[in-house]
Amino acid sequence: MKILFFLVHPAKFHLFKHPINRLRSKGVDVDIAIVTKDILEELIKQEGWDYVNIFPEGRRIQGLPIIVGTLINFVKTLWRLFTLTGKKKYDLFVTDDSLPIIGKLRGIPTIFFIDNELTTVPEYEILLKTATNVLAPESVNLGKYESKKISFKGYKELAYLHPDYFKPDHSVVEKINPTGEKYFLLRVVSMTASHDRGIKGLTDERVRQIIAVLQPHGKVFISGERDLPADLEQHRLKINPRDILHVIYYAQLFVSDSGTMSSEAALLGTPAFMFHDFIGRLGVMVEKEKKYGLMFGYNNQQFDLMLAKIQDLVVLPSLKEEWKKKVEVMLSEQQDVTAFMIDLFENYKAR
Numbered sequence: 001m002k003i004l005f006f007l008v009h010p011a012k013f014h015l016f017k018h019p020i021n022r023l024r025s026k027g028v029d030v031d032i033a034i035v036t037k038d039i040l041e042e043l044i045k046q047e048g049w050d051y052v053n054i055f056p057e058g059r060r061i062q063g064l065p066i067i068v069g070t071l072i073n074f075v076k077t078l079w080r081l082f083t084l085t086g087k088k089k090y091d092l093f094v095t096d097d098s099l100p101i102i103g104k105l106r107g108i109p110t111i112f113f114i115d116n117e118l119t120t121v122p123e124y125e126i127l128l129k130t131a132t133n134v135l136a137p138e139s140v141n142l143g144k145y146e147s148k149k150i151s152f153k154g155y156k157e158l159a160y161l162h163p164d165y166f167k168p169d170h171s172v173v174e175k176i177n178p179t180g181e182k183y184f185l186l187r188v189v190s191m192t193a194s195h196d197r198g199i200k201g202l203t204d205e206r207v208r209q210i211i212a213v214l215q216p217h218g219k220v221f222i223s224g225e226r227d228l229p230a231d232l233e234q235h236r237l238k239i240n241p242r243d244i245l246h247v248i249y250y251a252q253l254f255v256s257d258s259g260t261m262s263s264e265a266a267l268l269g270t271p272a273f274m275f276h277d278f279i280g281r282l283g284v285m286v287e288k289e290k291k292y293g294l295m296f297g298y299n300n301q302q303f304d305l306m307l308a309k310i311q312d313l314v315v316l317p318s319l320k321e322e323w324k325k326k327v328e329v330m331l332s333e334q335q336d337v338t339a340f341m342i343d344l345f346e347n348y349k350a351r
Contacts, residue, residue: 002029002088003345006081006095008059010040010241011260014160015113016094017047019341028346033084035059035077035097038225039241046242054080070123074098092348100131109350111135115156118143120278132350135341139283150344150351154334155284157260161245161267162331165338168268172246176239182218184314185237185248185265186210187256189225201257202275204229206303210255211235213307217314218252223261253314255306259285266294269320269327271313273298273306292330294323 005020007013024030034040035055044051055077061069081102085093093103093110103110112131117140118124128134128145136142138151160166177183188202202210208231211220221237222228223244228236239247245264248254254265255273259282262274266288272295274285279297288294298306313319 001092001346002031002090003092003094004031004033004085004088004090004099006033006093006097006099007040007044008035008037008095008097009260010038010043011156012096012113013040013043013047015156016341017160018165018338019159019345020049021047022338022342023345026346031088031090033081042241052084054084078102092345094345098127100127103132104130109133109348111150111345111348113156114142115140115284116278116282117141118145120281135344137284139287141283148351152335152337152340154337154340155263155267155288156337157263157267158331158334159337159341161264162336162338164336166245166268168249169243169246170250172239172243173250176221176237176247177219182252183250184214184218184220184253184255185223185251185270186220186235187223187254187258187261188228189256189258202255204232206275207232209303209307210310213310214253214314221247221251223247252319253310255310262295263288266292267327267330269323271319271323272296273310275299275303275306288330292326294326294330 003023005016007016020030032049032051034044034051034053036053036058041053059073061072077098078101081099082105085102085106090108093099093108095110096113100110100112109132111133112127113135114124115137118128128142131148133150134142134145134148135150137155138153142149186207188207214220220235222232222235223237237247248265248270249268251270254262254270256262257275259274259276262272265272274295274297277299279299285297289297296309
Protein backbone atom coordinates (compact mmCIF):
# COMPACT_ATOMS: atom_id res chain seq x y z
CA MET A 1 0.00 0.00 0.00
CA LYS A 2 1.24 3.48 -0.91
CA ILE A 3 0.01 6.54 1.01
CA LEU A 4 0.90 10.21 0.57
CA PHE A 5 0.52 12.57 3.53
CA PHE A 6 0.50 16.30 2.73
CA LEU A 7 1.17 18.32 5.90
CA VAL A 8 0.99 22.12 6.06
CA HIS A 9 1.04 22.91 9.80
CA PRO A 10 3.06 21.72 12.83
CA ALA A 11 -0.16 20.58 14.51
CA LYS A 12 -0.73 18.06 11.71
CA PHE A 13 2.78 16.68 12.15
CA HIS A 14 1.82 15.90 15.74
CA LEU A 15 -1.58 14.55 14.67
CA PHE A 16 -0.17 12.08 12.16
CA LYS A 17 3.25 11.36 13.73
CA HIS A 18 2.34 8.14 15.53
CA PRO A 19 0.14 6.75 12.72
CA ILE A 20 2.89 7.42 10.14
CA ASN A 21 5.57 5.75 12.26
CA ARG A 22 3.33 2.76 12.97
CA LEU A 23 2.30 2.35 9.33
CA ARG A 24 5.93 2.46 8.21
CA SER A 25 6.88 -0.12 10.82
CA LYS A 26 4.22 -2.40 9.34
CA GLY A 27 5.66 -2.08 5.84
CA VAL A 28 3.31 0.53 4.38
CA ASP A 29 4.98 2.78 1.79
CA VAL A 30 4.41 6.27 3.23
CA ASP A 31 5.54 9.44 1.46
CA ILE A 32 5.40 12.90 3.04
CA ALA A 33 5.03 16.27 1.34
CA ILE A 34 5.10 19.55 3.25
CA VAL A 35 5.27 23.32 2.89
CA THR A 36 7.43 25.69 4.91
CA LYS A 37 5.28 26.72 7.88
CA ASP A 38 6.57 27.79 11.29
CA ILE A 39 8.57 24.87 12.76
CA LEU A 40 7.02 22.10 10.64
CA GLU A 41 10.15 21.25 8.65
CA GLU A 42 12.33 21.29 11.75
CA LEU A 43 10.01 18.85 13.53
CA ILE A 44 10.04 16.49 10.55
CA LYS A 45 13.83 16.58 10.33
CA GLN A 46 14.11 15.80 14.04
CA GLU A 47 11.76 12.85 13.55
CA GLY A 48 14.14 11.53 10.87
CA TRP A 49 11.55 11.32 8.09
CA ASP A 50 12.29 11.59 4.38
CA TYR A 51 10.07 14.25 2.83
CA VAL A 52 9.56 16.65 -0.05
CA ASN A 53 9.02 20.36 0.60
CA ILE A 54 6.94 21.62 -2.32
CA PHE A 55 6.94 25.19 -0.97
CA PRO A 56 10.39 25.88 0.50
CA GLU A 57 9.85 29.64 0.15
CA GLY A 58 6.72 29.50 2.32
CA ARG A 59 3.19 30.45 1.36
CA ARG A 60 3.20 34.10 2.39
CA ILE A 61 3.62 36.87 -0.15
CA GLN A 62 4.72 40.11 1.46
CA GLY A 63 3.04 43.29 0.28
CA LEU A 64 -0.16 41.66 -0.99
CA PRO A 65 -3.54 41.42 0.75
CA ILE A 66 -3.98 38.04 2.45
CA ILE A 67 -6.77 36.92 0.11
CA VAL A 68 -4.75 37.74 -3.03
CA GLY A 69 -1.64 35.99 -1.75
CA THR A 70 -3.73 32.99 -0.70
CA LEU A 71 -5.27 32.62 -4.18
CA ILE A 72 -1.90 32.86 -5.91
CA ASN A 73 -0.32 30.28 -3.66
CA PHE A 74 -3.38 28.02 -3.89
CA VAL A 75 -2.81 27.72 -7.64
CA LYS A 76 0.93 27.19 -7.14
CA THR A 77 0.23 24.49 -4.55
CA LEU A 78 -2.10 22.62 -6.87
CA TRP A 79 0.41 22.66 -9.73
CA ARG A 80 3.26 21.47 -7.52
CA LEU A 81 1.12 18.71 -6.01
CA PHE A 82 -0.05 17.62 -9.45
CA THR A 83 3.55 17.39 -10.61
CA LEU A 84 4.64 15.49 -7.50
CA THR A 85 1.84 12.95 -7.60
CA GLY A 86 2.52 12.11 -11.23
CA LYS A 87 5.72 10.33 -10.19
CA LYS A 88 4.05 7.48 -8.32
CA LYS A 89 0.75 5.61 -8.21
CA TYR A 90 -0.73 6.07 -4.74
CA ASP A 91 -3.56 4.15 -3.10
CA LEU A 92 -4.56 6.91 -0.68
CA PHE A 93 -4.00 10.60 0.04
CA VAL A 94 -4.27 12.02 3.58
CA THR A 95 -4.21 15.77 4.23
CA ASP A 96 -5.86 18.91 5.62
CA ASP A 97 -5.03 21.08 2.59
CA SER A 98 -5.35 21.16 -1.21
CA LEU A 99 -4.66 17.50 -1.98
CA PRO A 100 -8.34 16.42 -2.39
CA ILE A 101 -8.50 18.36 -5.65
CA ILE A 102 -5.52 16.43 -7.00
CA GLY A 103 -7.07 13.21 -5.74
CA LYS A 104 -10.21 14.01 -7.70
CA LEU A 105 -8.20 14.71 -10.86
CA ARG A 106 -6.10 11.56 -10.55
CA GLY A 107 -8.85 9.25 -9.29
CA ILE A 108 -7.12 8.58 -5.96
CA PRO A 109 -9.24 8.46 -2.79
CA THR A 110 -8.47 11.27 -0.37
CA ILE A 111 -9.15 11.56 3.35
CA PHE A 112 -9.40 15.22 4.36
CA PHE A 113 -9.00 16.09 8.04
CA ILE A 114 -10.87 19.00 9.61
CA ASP A 115 -11.88 19.90 13.16
CA ASN A 116 -13.49 23.27 12.41
CA GLU A 117 -17.03 23.99 11.32
CA LEU A 118 -17.26 24.90 7.65
CA THR A 119 -18.84 28.23 8.64
CA THR A 120 -15.52 29.32 10.18
CA VAL A 121 -13.40 28.29 7.18
CA PRO A 122 -15.73 28.65 4.15
CA GLU A 123 -12.74 28.56 1.79
CA TYR A 124 -12.44 24.83 2.64
CA GLU A 125 -15.70 23.97 0.90
CA ILE A 126 -13.98 23.02 -2.36
CA LEU A 127 -11.78 20.61 -0.39
CA LEU A 128 -14.72 19.00 1.39
CA LYS A 129 -16.51 18.72 -1.94
CA THR A 130 -13.62 16.99 -3.70
CA ALA A 131 -12.51 14.78 -0.79
CA THR A 132 -13.64 11.16 -0.81
CA ASN A 133 -14.13 11.17 2.95
CA VAL A 134 -13.73 13.73 5.72
CA LEU A 135 -12.14 12.72 9.03
CA ALA A 136 -13.50 14.84 11.88
CA PRO A 137 -14.42 14.70 15.58
CA GLU A 138 -18.03 13.80 16.40
CA SER A 139 -18.67 17.33 17.69
CA VAL A 140 -17.84 18.99 14.35
CA ASN A 141 -20.84 19.82 12.18
CA LEU A 142 -20.03 19.47 8.48
CA GLY A 143 -23.46 20.53 7.26
CA LYS A 144 -24.21 19.20 3.78
CA TYR A 145 -21.00 17.12 3.85
CA GLU A 146 -21.99 15.03 6.87
CA SER A 147 -22.51 12.03 4.58
CA LYS A 148 -18.77 12.02 3.84
CA LYS A 149 -17.80 12.17 7.49
CA ILE A 150 -15.77 9.50 9.25
CA SER A 151 -16.13 10.58 12.85
CA PHE A 152 -14.22 9.73 16.00
CA LYS A 153 -14.97 10.44 19.63
CA GLY A 154 -12.16 12.70 20.72
CA TYR A 155 -9.94 15.55 19.57
CA LYS A 156 -6.98 15.72 17.22
CA GLU A 157 -4.67 16.66 20.10
CA LEU A 158 -5.36 13.33 21.82
CA ALA A 159 -3.50 11.61 18.98
CA TYR A 160 -0.30 12.81 20.61
CA LEU A 161 -1.25 14.10 24.07
CA HIS A 162 -3.01 11.04 25.44
CA PRO A 163 -1.00 9.68 28.42
CA ASP A 164 -0.26 6.55 26.36
CA TYR A 165 1.77 8.69 23.95
CA PHE A 166 2.90 11.80 25.82
CA LYS A 167 5.24 11.64 28.82
CA PRO A 168 6.02 15.05 30.37
CA ASP A 169 9.71 15.79 30.85
CA HIS A 170 10.42 18.17 33.73
CA SER A 171 14.08 18.52 32.75
CA VAL A 172 12.93 20.69 29.84
CA VAL A 173 11.36 23.15 32.29
CA GLU A 174 14.41 23.15 34.56
CA LYS A 175 16.43 24.69 31.72
CA ILE A 176 14.15 27.73 31.41
CA ASN A 177 13.04 27.93 35.05
CA PRO A 178 15.95 26.71 37.23
CA THR A 179 14.51 28.32 40.38
CA GLY A 180 11.38 26.17 40.13
CA GLU A 181 8.92 29.00 40.72
CA LYS A 182 5.43 29.03 39.22
CA TYR A 183 5.26 30.24 35.65
CA PHE A 184 2.65 31.17 33.05
CA LEU A 185 2.75 30.87 29.28
CA LEU A 186 1.33 33.21 26.65
CA ARG A 187 1.19 32.34 22.96
CA VAL A 188 0.72 35.02 20.29
CA VAL A 189 0.30 34.24 16.60
CA SER A 190 0.74 36.32 13.48
CA MET A 191 -2.90 36.24 12.27
CA THR A 192 -1.90 35.97 8.60
CA ALA A 193 -4.05 32.98 7.58
CA SER A 194 -6.88 33.63 5.16
CA HIS A 195 -9.47 32.75 7.83
CA ASP A 196 -7.90 35.30 10.22
CA ARG A 197 -8.93 38.33 8.15
CA GLY A 198 -10.33 41.05 10.42
CA ILE A 199 -9.39 39.23 13.63
CA LYS A 200 -7.15 41.19 15.99
CA GLY A 201 -6.05 38.59 18.51
CA LEU A 202 -3.73 39.51 21.38
CA THR A 203 -2.19 42.87 20.57
CA ASP A 204 1.00 43.99 22.29
CA GLU A 205 -0.97 46.23 24.64
CA ARG A 206 -3.28 43.39 25.63
CA VAL A 207 -0.29 41.14 26.26
CA ARG A 208 1.11 43.82 28.59
CA GLN A 209 -2.15 43.87 30.54
CA ILE A 210 -2.13 40.09 30.92
CA ILE A 211 1.48 40.14 32.12
CA ALA A 212 0.59 42.80 34.70
CA VAL A 213 -1.99 40.39 36.17
CA LEU A 214 0.23 37.31 36.09
CA GLN A 215 3.67 38.61 37.00
CA PRO A 216 2.99 39.12 40.73
CA HIS A 217 2.36 35.36 40.95
CA GLY A 218 5.30 33.95 38.96
CA LYS A 219 7.34 34.12 35.79
CA VAL A 220 5.74 34.90 32.45
CA PHE A 221 7.00 33.40 29.18
CA ILE A 222 5.81 34.34 25.69
CA SER A 223 5.85 31.90 22.80
CA GLY A 224 5.41 34.03 19.70
CA GLU A 225 5.56 33.68 15.93
CA ARG A 226 5.65 37.46 15.42
CA ASP A 227 8.11 40.21 16.28
CA LEU A 228 7.72 41.70 19.76
CA PRO A 229 8.69 45.11 21.19
CA ALA A 230 11.68 45.16 23.54
CA ASP A 231 9.67 45.12 26.78
CA LEU A 232 7.87 41.95 25.66
CA GLU A 233 10.85 40.38 23.90
CA GLN A 234 12.51 39.88 27.30
CA HIS A 235 9.76 37.35 28.10
CA ARG A 236 10.25 35.34 24.91
CA LEU A 237 10.51 31.58 25.49
CA LYS A 238 13.75 30.20 24.07
CA ILE A 239 13.61 26.44 23.73
CA ASN A 240 13.75 23.70 21.12
CA PRO A 241 10.33 23.98 19.41
CA ARG A 242 9.92 20.24 19.91
CA ASP A 243 9.80 20.81 23.68
CA ILE A 244 6.90 23.28 23.82
CA LEU A 245 4.37 20.69 24.99
CA HIS A 246 6.41 19.97 28.10
CA VAL A 247 6.50 23.68 28.92
CA ILE A 248 2.73 23.88 28.46
CA TYR A 249 2.18 20.85 30.70
CA TYR A 250 3.99 22.35 33.69
CA ALA A 251 2.65 25.90 33.27
CA GLN A 252 0.14 27.14 35.84
CA LEU A 253 -2.01 28.84 33.23
CA PHE A 254 -2.03 29.39 29.46
CA VAL A 255 -3.38 32.34 27.44
CA SER A 256 -3.39 32.53 23.65
CA ASP A 257 -5.06 33.56 20.41
CA SER A 258 -4.04 30.18 18.94
CA GLY A 259 -6.78 27.57 18.89
CA THR A 260 -4.50 24.55 18.60
CA MET A 261 -2.20 25.45 21.48
CA SER A 262 -5.13 26.46 23.67
CA SER A 263 -6.60 23.00 23.09
CA GLU A 264 -3.26 21.36 23.81
CA ALA A 265 -3.01 23.21 27.12
CA ALA A 266 -6.54 22.24 28.10
CA LEU A 267 -5.98 18.55 27.38
CA LEU A 268 -2.66 18.61 29.25
CA GLY A 269 -4.39 19.86 32.39
CA THR A 270 -3.30 23.49 32.20
CA PRO A 271 -6.16 26.03 32.49
CA ALA A 272 -6.41 27.56 29.03
CA PHE A 273 -7.76 30.91 27.89
CA MET A 274 -8.44 31.30 24.18
CA PHE A 275 -8.95 34.85 22.90
CA HIS A 276 -10.44 34.68 19.40
CA ASP A 277 -13.52 35.78 17.51
CA PHE A 278 -14.31 32.15 16.59
CA ILE A 279 -15.29 31.47 20.20
CA GLY A 280 -18.70 29.76 20.39
CA ARG A 281 -18.53 28.69 16.74
CA LEU A 282 -16.24 25.67 17.04
CA GLY A 283 -17.85 22.48 18.31
CA VAL A 284 -14.64 20.97 19.71
CA MET A 285 -13.87 24.15 21.66
CA VAL A 286 -17.40 24.46 23.00
CA GLU A 287 -17.26 20.86 24.20
CA LYS A 288 -13.94 21.35 26.01
CA GLU A 289 -15.27 24.48 27.67
CA LYS A 290 -18.91 23.68 28.44
CA LYS A 291 -18.81 19.91 28.96
CA TYR A 292 -15.44 19.45 30.63
CA GLY A 293 -14.58 22.93 31.96
CA LEU A 294 -11.01 22.66 30.69
CA MET A 295 -10.77 26.01 28.93
CA PHE A 296 -12.33 29.45 28.64
CA GLY A 297 -13.14 31.31 25.44
CA TYR A 298 -13.49 35.06 24.97
CA ASN A 299 -14.04 37.17 21.87
CA ASN A 300 -12.61 40.56 20.96
CA GLN A 301 -15.23 42.44 23.00
CA GLN A 302 -14.66 40.37 26.15
CA PHE A 303 -11.04 41.09 26.99
CA ASP A 304 -11.84 42.69 30.35
CA LEU A 305 -13.96 39.66 31.30
CA MET A 306 -11.03 37.40 30.45
CA LEU A 307 -8.66 39.45 32.59
CA ALA A 308 -11.07 39.22 35.53
CA LYS A 309 -11.33 35.43 35.17
CA ILE A 310 -7.54 35.11 35.01
CA GLN A 311 -7.31 37.11 38.23
CA ASP A 312 -9.81 34.77 39.88
CA LEU A 313 -7.94 31.60 38.92
CA VAL A 314 -4.36 32.68 39.41
CA VAL A 315 -4.74 32.88 43.19
CA LEU A 316 -6.17 29.36 43.61
CA PRO A 317 -3.57 27.15 45.37
CA SER A 318 -4.86 23.83 43.97
CA LEU A 319 -5.61 24.99 40.43
CA LYS A 320 -3.56 22.35 38.61
CA GLU A 321 -4.85 19.51 40.80
CA GLU A 322 -8.43 20.53 39.98
CA TRP A 323 -7.66 20.54 36.25
CA LYS A 324 -6.01 17.13 36.36
CA LYS A 325 -9.28 15.69 37.72
CA LYS A 326 -11.18 17.29 34.85
CA VAL A 327 -8.74 15.78 32.35
CA GLU A 328 -9.29 12.32 33.84
CA VAL A 329 -13.04 12.66 33.31
CA MET A 330 -12.52 13.77 29.71
CA LEU A 331 -10.10 10.94 28.93
CA SER A 332 -12.51 8.33 30.30
CA GLU A 333 -15.04 9.33 27.64
CA GLN A 334 -12.76 9.48 24.55
CA GLN A 335 -11.36 6.82 22.26
CA ASP A 336 -7.78 6.13 21.22
CA VAL A 337 -7.58 8.50 18.24
CA THR A 338 -4.19 7.20 17.08
CA ALA A 339 -5.29 3.55 17.00
CA PHE A 340 -8.45 4.60 15.18
CA MET A 341 -6.48 6.39 12.46
CA ILE A 342 -3.97 3.57 12.00
CA ASP A 343 -6.78 1.09 11.40
CA LEU A 344 -8.59 3.54 9.10
CA PHE A 345 -5.60 4.26 6.87
CA GLU A 346 -4.35 0.69 6.70
CA ASN A 347 -7.75 -0.82 5.88
CA TYR A 348 -9.33 2.13 4.10
CA LYS A 349 -12.40 1.62 1.98
CA ALA A 350 -14.31 4.65 0.68
CA ARG A 351 -17.57 5.21 2.55
